Amino acid sequence: MFPQIFTKEFVIKSTDKEFRASLCMGYFSLPVDFLKIVKFLHPKEFEYYFRLEFERRVKSYLTGRYVAKRAISFLTGEDSLDRICIEQGIFHHPVASLPNTTNVQVSITHCDDFAAAIAFSEELPMGIDMERISVDRNKVLETQMTVKESSLLSSLPYSYETTLTLFWTVKEALSKVLKTGLTTSFHIYEISQVEVRDEVVFSLFDNFPQYRTASYILGDYVCSITYPKKTEWSVAVVKDLLQEIEQSMTNRL
Secondary structure: OEEEEEEEEEEOOOOEEEEEEEEEEEEOHHHHHHHHHHHHHHHHHHHHHOOOOHHHHHHHHHHHHHHHHHHHHHHHHHOHHHHHHHEEEOOOOEEEEOOOOOEEEEEEEEEEEEEEEEEEOOOOOOOOEEEOOOOOHHHHHEEEEEEEEHHHHHHHOOHHHHHHHHHHHHHHHHHHOOOHHOOOHHHHHHEEEEEEEEEEEEEOOOOOOEEEEEEEEEEEEEEHHHHHHHOOOOOOOHHHHHHHHHHHHHOOO
């Protein structure tokens, strides 16, 4: 039996054009899951994988690459996952390439046994991040909060640790769009506004007003997706996928 994989496609509309994107999320709980993924690696990926030494890095590399390939496959129709190559850019961001396609890119995240990826047109940049909610991380996450963000915490109807984690994922997802990652202060990504609509938290930014982030709570996890502000898409599509995952996990217990 292969790992549980969930994929959804959705349409993002700008003022004069429509774009397709796909989200893939997987739950990998058994060591055998990782061995099954190796055969889907591109030769360049396999060369990199062969040099990995630590089990945690092997796990994140394989699961991240697999959901990314599945997301790209769903978006492009390329059925041979080993023909899709996802290398690292200079800031360790994923750079996708596949035959006869030039403008498809992907954003990847992994946390514990979860891995998720969103594939999109390079014309419409997006970023995704997922983190586990934990009281133990409060002190660390507090160091990344600005005065303005601290004042916004009480405006959300969630526990303190949930909101801290949510703010972190919002800024992490934005950093992936900008391809800066952890190479700059997170205070640059200061959140200026938050609003809850239909159980989805929407965030805006002081220094990057051209972007918006939608955040979802999945049990003990928060998943955030950043996208251009002047676009519209059915965020319920992602919510439905996450609910499907949550139901599947409940059934397994």
